[in-house]
Amino acid sequence: MLLSVLNYVGMAVFAASGALIGVRKRLDAFGIWTLAVLTGLGGGVARDLLLGITPPTTFKGWENLTVTSVAAFVVFFFHPQFGSLRRTVDVLDAFGVALFASTGALLAVHADTSPLAAALIGVTTGLGGGILRDVLVNEVPLLLRGGELVAVPALVGAGLTVAVDQAGGGEVWALVVGTSVAFFFRVIVMWRGWTAPYAPDNAWAGIAGLARRRRDRPTP
Amino acid sequence: MLLSVLNYVGMAVFAASGALIGVRKRLDAFGIWTLAVLTGLGGGVARDLLLGITPPTTFKGWENLTVTSVAAFVVFFFHPQFGSLRRTVDVLDAFGVALFASTGALLAVHADTSPLAAALIGVTTGLGGGILRDVLVNEVPLLLRGGELVAVPALVGAGLTVAVDQAGGGEVWALVVGTSVAFFFRVIVMWRGWTAPYAPDNAWAGIAGLARRRRDRPTP
């Protein structure tokens, strides 16, 4: 029940992020709707294909299609209200990724996959929709672009979900802990502007630079 | 039998649309062939993965590979004849989408999926090859670009196919009705230049605008 409600919330925020990018790319109403639906449902379909659940759950009822369509509809008309919030797309994306990574990992564990596989399938669930969205509008996925730790928070969140569940903490705590950690980790990354290092031009200088970087990190 | 012949026709026109785009993008012979084959077979592979049919049917015989290769070969040499017809790629694409959406939906129904899932899998079958084609040549899929209702006609056609089949109309009528409606709906959209609205800059003005738009639509 909780799992299913959270899944709808994740889908809606994902679809909203897809719709917002569609608005920014000047797609028309149906383009925005299609992009929103694919962004909202893409991660779950990838998860089901990896778990061998065919046809994917999302194809079996009207609910997911309705939730993502409503999200697209709301964004279509009220995007200025969304857009004026700073970095709205990124925060929505962070929340969707965190939720889906956690719920995806939990569903995978319940489908009797190994803990490691469950965590990785969780990450795929969380990132699948966003990768699909960015590839379709012809952008290098947020996941790969500089200065944005996207995969690591999702991996930590999905791993924690599996760990809490396997340790007997119950599915509620597994989801709460996994989602919260993945979300706040990602938000802190965006807020502090934490960047990952670029490839050094010279290996030894690069290694020395990494060491210096760690030593000189300014205290918050 | 009919289903299988129609499937080859759909594959060939899809492969031809892929080959034509390959020619326009100045790909070489093998690039054109690869793009044609992937465009022709992509939707069917997506359908089989969603239905849990592994390995996908298309991998099991020479037929599909041969049909798409012949289509690529013909376009390679005779593309000026194709290209001089106005909007040829779009019309071929429309026919391929309509056929695949309808046959995909029917195959899904015969594989005992629910009517809704069957319609959605039909749409995926119809649009999968074209999305793959556009993503591979680094374009935003036709599906998402402005003024082109692509997904809606496919959805209507796939839905009608399922409805006619479930109502006991027989598979021939299901395919004829579904394919024809999806195709002519799409062609009319292209012919009349029907465009979908863009996201309004202001919600209330936008809603008012939609209402005005409906009222002021010029009579044909």
Added chain:
Amino acid sequence: MLLSVLNYVGMAVFAASGALIGVRKRLDAFGIWTLAVLTGLGGGVARDLLLGITPPTTFKGWENLTVTSVAAFVVFFFHPQFGSLRRTVDVLDAFGVALFASTGALLAVHADTSPLAAALIGVTTGLGGGILRDVLVNEVPLLLRGGELVAVPALVGAGLTVAVDQAGGGEVWALVVGTSVAFFFRVIVMWRGWTAPYAPDNAWAGIAGLARRRRDRPTP
């Protein structure tokens, strides 16, 4: 055993090619790592989905993730050493494609698919990671670009692997023959700068041109 070691080698060179492209595209450390892992594992995941092996083998243990991560790490620090070798990415890519096409085809045969399906799944295994890599960094896949016969060597190698295995030559010889032929075929293509023809502007002139082309080909 041999199969498994070769698989790691293929994964590592594929991941290295992904990491090198990441470095060239100025992605940061995590972007490079993600691209390397997806490039290294993408072909195998595609193979497992096509064979109905869920969850994909690659999700079941740490080994593949470790191998690709190490390859990404090495390239991250020592890319100038890699990059100064001429066409390094292309040669690494050629080796990865050849190995994966051959091992993928053999795994498919062992999973009781038909010889033809096995060869095609081998090609998909070989090319899947590279296509994913190029699509993610927003490039038209190497596979489609002019003057580069990529799919044909892979198809020949995968086909030979299946043929040797079916003829009772044993899996070692099947892999050695398939991989070597696919690799050297591809390297010769790159070395000699063999180009495939472009689509002719006029069909009959084009066919005449092809005939002339064959007659006039300079002796090596």
